[in-house]
Amino acid sequence: ELKVEQNPLFLSMQEGKNYTIYCNYSTTSDRLYWYRQDPGKSLESLFVLLSNGAVKQEGRLMASLDTKARLSTLHITAAVHDLSATYFCAVEVHSGYALNFGKGTSLLVTP
Amino acid sequence: DVKVTQSSRYLVKRTGEKVFLECVQDMDHENMFWYRQDPGLGLRLIYFSYDVKMKEKGDIPEGYSVSREKKERFSLILESASTNQTSMYLCASTPGTGGPSTEAFFGQGTRLTVV
Numbered sequence: 001e002l003k004v005e006q007n008p009l010f011l012s013m014q015e016g017k018n019y020t021i022y023c024n025y026s027t028t029s030d031r032l033y034w035y036r037q038d039p040g041k042s043l044e045s046l047f048v049l050l051s052n053g054a055v056k057q058e059g060r061l062m063a064s065l066d067t068k069a070r071l072s073t074l075h076i077t078a079a080v081h082d083l084s085a086t087y088f089c090a091v092e093v094h095s096g097y098a099l100n101f102g103k104g105t106s107l108l109v110t111p
Numbered sequence: 112d113v114k115v116t117q118s119s120r121y122l123v124k125r126t127g128e129k130v131f132l133e134c135v136q137d138m139d140h141e142n143m144f145w146y147r148q149d150p151g152l153g154l155r156l157i158y159f160s161y162d163v164k165m166k167e168k169g170d171i172p173e174g175y176s177v178s179r180e181k182k183e184r185f186s187l188i189l190e191s192a193s194t195n196q197t198s199m200y201l202c203a204s205t206p207g208t209g210g211p212s213t214e215a216f217f218g219q220g221t222r223l224t225v226v
Contacts, residue, residue: 033214033215041219041220042218042219043217044217045216090154090215098142098144099144099215100156102153
């Protein structure tokens, strides 16, 4: 059974600080996804990581994938309040199969 | 603009009622999924479908069934609603297998309360 573990599950950070969210998964996978969810809203796709060593950046967020370590990171640079949300990683074991989600990291950025 | 549309944002149903949650996608995607989301548990897969009239159980299918009569539509059915099925339900779709990416697109969610 594929397990996807995120940590931390809760994160409160000050504006301007840097932090990293970790996503570990238990079986081989070539594809990993990061999603953002605002309160009461659905999931919005942030990054699609399709190969070992993949790195993608959008604004203050950068995601990377190490398939050998079965680890993905979501790095936040100089956090701002607008980044407050819940972030999920999701792993796809086989192409086209359902995604397995972590439990999410609830991020709160404070002044 | 890709779109996955769920028929209701909010639903309140009584225990024992039969409940239908509808999902429609306009991207000609092969695969469709139903998840439920509960605090502290993340998203859990209920059922999914790779093709019309095909369905597969996910991690928590008990108390649910699905129907996919047309490619664009995937329905989740609660045969006899119970209070422990109070949750946020999310529908998603992805393209067929073998493509460069099978990024999932999600509907806006249906918050179901069973009283």
